[in-house]
Amino acid sequence: MSAVSEKAAPTTGEATETIDGFHLLIDALKLNDIDTIFALPGIPITDFTRMAQAEGIRMVTFRHEQHAGNAAAAAGFLTKKPGICMTVSAPGFLNGLTALANATTNCFPMILISGSSEREIVDLQQGDYEEMDQLAIAKPLCKAAFRVLHAEDIGVGIARAIRSALSGRPGGVYLDLPAKLFAQTMDAAAGKKSLIRVVDPAPAQIPAPDAVKRAVDLLKGAKKPLILLGKGAAYAQADAQIRALVEQSGIPYLPMSMAKGLLPDTHPQCASAARSFVLPEADVVVLIGARLNWLLSHGKGKTWGGSGAKAAGGQQFIQIDISPTEADSNVPTAAPLVGDVGSCVSALLAGMGSGWAKPPAEWTAAIAERKDKNLTKMAEMLGKNPAPMNFHSALNVIRDAIKARPDAILVNEGANTLDFTRSIVDMYQPRKRLDVGTWGIMGIGMGFAVAAAVVTGKPVIAIEGDSAFGFSGMEVETICRYNLPVCVIVFNNNGVYKGTDVNPRGGDMAPTQFVKGARYEMMMQAFGGVGVKATTPAELAKALDEAVASGKPTLINAIIDETAGTESGRITSLNPSAAKKK
Numbered sequence: 001m002s003a004v005s006e007k008a009a010p011t012t013g014e015a016t017e018t019i020d021g022f023h024l025l026i027d028a029l030k031l032n033d034i035d036t037i038f039a040l041p042g043i044p045i046t047d048f049t050r051m052a053q054a055e056g057i058r059m060v061t062f063r064h065e066q067h068a069g070n071a072a073a074a075a076g077f078l079t080k081k082p083g084i085c086m087t088v089s090a091p092g093f094l095n096g097l098t099a100l101a102n103a104t105t106n107c108f109p110m111i112l113i114s115g116s117s118e119r120e121i122v123d124l125q126q127g128d129y130e131e132m133d134q135l136a137i138a139k140p141l142c143k144a145a146f147r148v149l150h151a152e153d154i155g156v157g158i159a160r161a162i163r164s165a166l167s168g169r170p171g172g173v174y175l176d177l178p179a180k181l182f183a184q185t186m187d188a189a190a191g192k193k194s195l196i197r198v199v200d201p202a203p204a205q206i207p208a209p210d211a212v213k214r215a216v217d218l219l220k221g222a223k224k225p226l227i228l229l230g231k232g233a234a235y236a237q238a239d240a241q242i243r244a245l246v247e248q249s250g251i252p253y254l255p256m257s258m259a260k261g262l263l264p265d266t267h268p269q270c271a272s273a274a275r276s277f278v279l280p281e282a283d284v285v286v287l288i289g290a291r292l293n294w295l296l297s298h299g300k301g302k303t304w305g306g307s308g309a310k311a312a313g314g315q316q317f318i319q320i321d322i323s324p325t326e327a328d329s330n331v332p333t334a335a336p337l338v339g340d341v342g343s344c345v346s347a348l349l350a351g352m353g354s355g356w357a358k359p360p361a362e363w364t365a366a367i368a369e370r371k372d373k374n375l376t377k378m379a380e381m382l383g384k385n386p387a388p389m390n391f392h393s394a395l396n397v398i399r400d401a402i403k404a405r406p407d408a409i410l411v412n413e414g415a416n417t418l419d420f421t422r423s424i425v426d427m428y429q430p431r432k433r434l435d436v437g438t439w440g441i442m443g444i445g446m447g448f449a450v451a452a453a454v455v456t457g458k459p460v461i462a463i464e465g466d467s468a469f470g471f472s473g474m475e476v477e478t479i480c481r482y483n484l485p486v487c488v489i490v491f492n493n494n495g496v497y498k499g500t501d502v503n504p505r506g507g508d509m510a511p512t513q514f515v516k517g518a519r520y521e522m523m524m525q526a527f528g529g530v531g532v533k534a535t536t537p538a539e540l541a542k543a544l545d546e547a548v549a550s551g552k553p554t555l556i557n558a559i560i561d562e563t564a565g566t567e568s569g570r571i572t573s574l575n576p577s578a579a580k581k582k
């Protein structure tokens with residue numbers, strides 16, 4: 001072990017090998033195949049970041065902890081291993097905490113490790129450097145939180161953090177490491193023995209046979225069945241089983257945004273282009289790793305049939321989820337199937353047997369008709385070439401780029417930029433779309449893009465509203481520093497939602513406006529990357545092709561009509577004033 005040092009044993013005068021907290025932590029992480037840490041150095045973790053790098057862990061350091069945290073969360077989603085974020089105490093910890101809470105909400109496994117002040121001083125509130133009771137603050141915002149006080153417990157601390165992040169419903173874990181811990185030393189052999197390699201941290205959870213039978217019986221009687229795939233299904237990496245279920249059953253399916261590409265969006269059974277038709281019309285809905293939260297109108301209301309009558313009993317749900325408490329969270333669940341997606345889908349397939357009758361032709365034909373109509377309408381919109389560009393003409397370019405490079409990862413945030421991209425840009429492969437997730441937040445863009453590039457090595461295309469980009473824009477330096485194959489495309493319409501608001505009193509600009517004609521591309525140039533301003537689809541296509549081909553960090557400032565876009569995008573109903581204006 002390179003991490004040990006020698007010191008004279010006081011009684012015998014013989015040299016004994018010792019190891020310190022820094023190296024125990026490094027060894028504990030390496031023992032569990034953690035090869036990358038997303039971090040921001042500072043007291044008390046600066047030396048740790050240097051030592052970890054020297055010991056072969058890839059250290060990816062950021063300009064703000066929130067983005068390091070978001071990167072860890074995205075890495076967790078993409079790899080099914082907990083993404084690790086490391087921060088300094090108090091403010092650094094708090095900056096990382098937003099990402100930890102968001103990861104927990106999204107069911108992504110991540111571990112936030114923060115250095116902290118000394119317990120004796122914190123507990124007596126005697127005013128230490130960056131004093132804060134971080135463990136107490138983190139606890140309600142994540143799945144589990146632990147503190148390690150003694151070097152000999154580092155192995156257990158890391159093992160508990162990994163198991164908590166990955167087992168059952170994945171989520172965020174906080175690990176509190178007081179500064180003193182890093183310098184503690186212990187006997188090297190005993191230290192080595194104290195480390196734990198976690199065995200089977202996310203064990204298969206097999207659904208009970210009677211639960212499978214209940215689900216199969218319900219599905220058998222369905223006249224208008226629908227499969228709904230969520231990001232839990234994407235996370236589970238049970239791609240072959242999901243495809244088999246969809247294709248062998250012949251049931252139409254609808255992917256939630258981060259489940260797009262589990263099967264190609266161009267698949268004949270994909271009902272995305274008939275979403276508002278299939279949701280209220282379906283009689284039995286199979287939810288696979290998707291929650292009936294606000295993104296699905298809680299399974300009731302307008303999206304699900306208008307009167308609410310269906311939600312009151314007419315529409316029935318089979319829910320595959322690893323969390324036993326997810327069922328009945330909004331509407332009754334007729335057949336809960338508790339277990340991991342792979343095991344549940346396989347059990348369902350086995351229960352359905354080989355002679356499964358395809359859904360009635362009236363149902364699939366009605367969906368096909370709606371799809372054709374909507375896809376024709378979409379093609380007309382995409383075929384237009386207005387000047388300046390609008391969302392459709394710009395996204396038509398990105399749609400073609402992803403078609404040509406289906407292995408590229410698309411990161412997406414914004415309001416209109418998010419909504420339009422989700423519906424216009426088809427995805428072809430699993431886990432290639434990373435977006436604002438369950439909270440629908442802004443600020444994930446550059447953190448997710450860095451993680452996607454680092455853990456997959458694939459080209460990353462980040463489609464960013466100009467407002468959304470502002471939250472993490474400084475991380476273009478990180479992208480350049482690590483020379484990552486990331487192409488950021490800022491949809492620049494001069495403001496939040498659009499750039500045409502006015503201040504009725506004159507003076508300051510309106511609260512939703514940004515500097516007109518901002519040169520975002522120069523931000524990438526400032527750090528040695530490529531910056532391009534694109535005012536036409538042809539310019540955008542050329543710059544994007546070059547970026548993907550070269551793998552050079554690139555920012556394309558795509559100039560969009562400042563009158564394009566609606567307030568709050570497609571969630572106007574959640575914005576009280578915009579809803580009133582309607």
Ligand code: ADP
Binds near residue numbers: 340
């Ligand atoms: P979406 O926003 O795409 O609809 P959600 O985040 O609402 O997806 O739902 C994801 C669901 O998937 C969560 O309820 C979570 O418990 C579940 N889940 C996550 N991983 C697994 C897994 N391996 N097996 C089964 N369910 C899972």
